[in-house]
Amino acid sequence: MLSSQVADDGRRRSLHGHWSSRMAFVLAVTGSAVGLGNVWKFPYIAGQNGGGAFVLVYLVCVILIGMPVMMSEILIGRRGRRNPMATMALLGREEGHSKRWQWVGALGVVAGVLILSYYSVVAGWVLGYVVKSATGTFAGASAEQVSATFAGFTGSWQAIGLTHTLFMGLTIFVVARGVERGLEQAVRFMVPALLLLLVALLGYAINSGSFMDGVQFMFTPAWEKLSWGSVLVALGQAFFTLSIGMGAIMAYGAYLPEETSITGSTATVVAADTGIAMLAGLVIFPLVFANGLDPAEGPGLVFETLPLAFGKMPGGVFFSTLFFVLLSFAAWTSALGLVEPAVAWLVEHRNRTRSQAAVMMGFLVWFVGLGSVLSFNVLNEFTFLAGTIYDNVDYLTSNIMLPLGGLLITVFAGWIMCRNSTADELGGAGTMYKAWRGLARFVAPIGILLILINAVWPTIRATLDI
Numbered sequence: 193m194l195s196s197q198v199a200d201d202g203r204r205r206s207l208h209g210h211w212s213s214r215m216a217f218v219l220a221v222t223g224s225a226v227g228l229g230n231v232w233k234f235p236y237i238a239g240q241n242g243g244g245a246f247v248l249v250y251l252v253c254v255i256l257i258g259m260p261v262m263m264s265e266i267l268i269g270r271r272g273r274r275n276p277m278a279t280m281a282l283l284g285r286e287e288g289h290s291k292r293w294q295w296v297g298a299l300g301v302v303a304g305v306l307i308l309s310y311y312s313v314v315a316g317w318v319l320g321y322v323v324k325s326a327t328g329t330f331a332g333a334s335a336e337q338v339s340a341t342f343a344g345f346t347g348s349w350q351a352i353g354l355t356h357t358l359f360m361g362l363t364i365f366v367v368a369r370g371v372e373r374g375l376e377q378a379v380r381f382m383v384p385a386l387l388l389l390l391v392a393l394l395g396y397a398i399n400s401g402s403f404m405d406g407v408q409f410m411f412t413p414a415w416e417k418l419s420w421g422s423v424l425v426a427l428g429q430a431f432f433t434l435s436i437g438m439g440a441i442m443a444y445g446a447y448l449p450e451e452t453s454i455t456g457s458t459a460t461v462v463a464a465d466t467g468i469a470m471l472a473g474l475v476i477f478p479l480v481f482a483n484g485l486d487p488a489e490g491p492g493l494v495f496e497t498l499p500l501a502f503g504k505m506p507g508g509v510f511f512s513t514l515f516f517v518l519l520s521f522a523a524w525t526s527a528l529g530l531v532e533p534a535v536a537w538l539v540e541h542r543n544r545t546r547s548q549a550a551v552m553m554g555f556l557v558w559f560v561g562l563g564s565v566l567s568f569n570v571l572n573e574f575t576f577l578a579g580t581i582y583d584n585v586d587y588l589t590s591n592i593m594l595p596l597g598g599l600l601i602t603v604f605a606g607w608i609m610c611r612n613s614t615a616d617e618l619g620g621a622g623t624m625y626k627a628w629r630g631l632a633r634f635v636a637p638i639g640i641l642l643i644l645i646n647a648v649w650p651t652i653r654a655t656l657d658i
């Protein structure tokens with residue numbers, strides 16, 4: 193252990209500094225959780241998977257699996273106080289097991305790089321839509337015009353390549369500035385503002401004439417439409433939207449002061465994240481039905497429904513611009529969490545300065561992202577396994593790597609770490625602790641395994657023809 197990492201009281205300190213308050217931590221984790229996953233991805237995959245039953249499975253996954261995984265990640269991060277790989281290696285040894293647990297951290301570093309590679313492409317679309325909104329592209333536009341705008345924009349690799357580059361530039365800039373100055377300030381105003389604007393849009397959706405159709409689509413379960421495949425997508429979305437299973441939250445936990453309550457912070461973040469996703473769905477689905485659009489149309493869903501609605505409302509140019517600016521911020525603060533494990537690792541193990549690490553990782557992510565840029569135009573017919581390059585990167589990360597990471601994290605926190613260590617981090621052995629332990633030891637790992645096996649095994653069997 194580095195001597196500089198042990199404070200006078202014998203407690204470990206992080207090399208990268210600490211959050212200035214509990215509020216700062218909660219804001220940063222909320223900033224990481226709330227992003228494109230809530231506003232762009234949740235509605236589009238709920239639409240593709242038939243609504244109702246999918247949404248309920250997703251909510252159950254968030255509570256029974258997402259919460260214990262998030263708590264486990266934070267407590268592991270705070271106990272180790274390093275980048276996820278080093279933390280897992282250190283705690284693995286400390287708990288009398290092996291340092292090989294570091295590979296869980298490594299899995300997360302790779303998942304983060306892969307997710308950011310396409311996340312940045314979609315965030316680039318949001319940046320593009322800020323400009324389109326501000327210049328009045330959507331004022332009074334018809335459904336066909338709005339769809340044509342989306343198809344034209346994403347159909348040009350130059351256009352979305354440029355916005356992808358711009359977004360990666362913004363991300364590297366903040367990451368290079370470091371924990372306290374960079375990350376903390378970026379999240380302070382964005383989430384409340386986004387929430388307010390969504391509530392205002394909800395008012396519009398309620399008056400759209402199809403509000404109840406939207407509500408029904410989201411909450412009436414048609415169980416017969418639910419396959420193990422969509423259950424896995426719901427589980428993957430729970431992981432994706434909460435930023436868990438890949439070490440981002442573990443990395444943030446490493447900067448968390450000792451006295452902060454992990455349970456309380458987790459509950460706040462999960463409530464905010466789920467609330468915003470539900471709100472986004474309640475805004476978007478009524479608009480889908482009011483305008484005769486298809487809920488299952490895919491990644492373009494938000495980019496077509498919302499501009500269409502904004503185009504018809506008074507002050508639409510202003511609100512539409514504001515909305516996409518806020519969504520850019522939400523995506524930006526999420527992107528920070530996606531590279532944090534990789535950057536922290538480069539700083540600690542490869543002796544890089546934070547700026548160098550940010551630029552190196554940024555370049556790598558940008559390059560990998562070109563595959564997703566091309567998936568929407570030049571290479572849109574080049575499909576294998578889950579679909580285009582973008583579809584495959586998304587499937588592999590959200591539905592395989594994150595749940596697998598979450599499974600290993602809960603096994604580590606629930607079975608490898610001793611009771612004393614985890615109870616110490618979670619503030620004693622009360623009812624909340626017992627609930628966490630039961631979920632982390634049994635419900636989460638068994639649930640994840642069950643879903644993974646049921647969803648993936650038939651595919652493997654069919655592919656291998658056995």
Ligand code: PHE
Pocket residue numbers: 224225226227228229230307431432433434435436438440526527529530
């Ligand atoms: N949770 C983020 C979102 O919903 C995405 C994300 C995933 C961020 C994993 C960090 C880590 O947009």
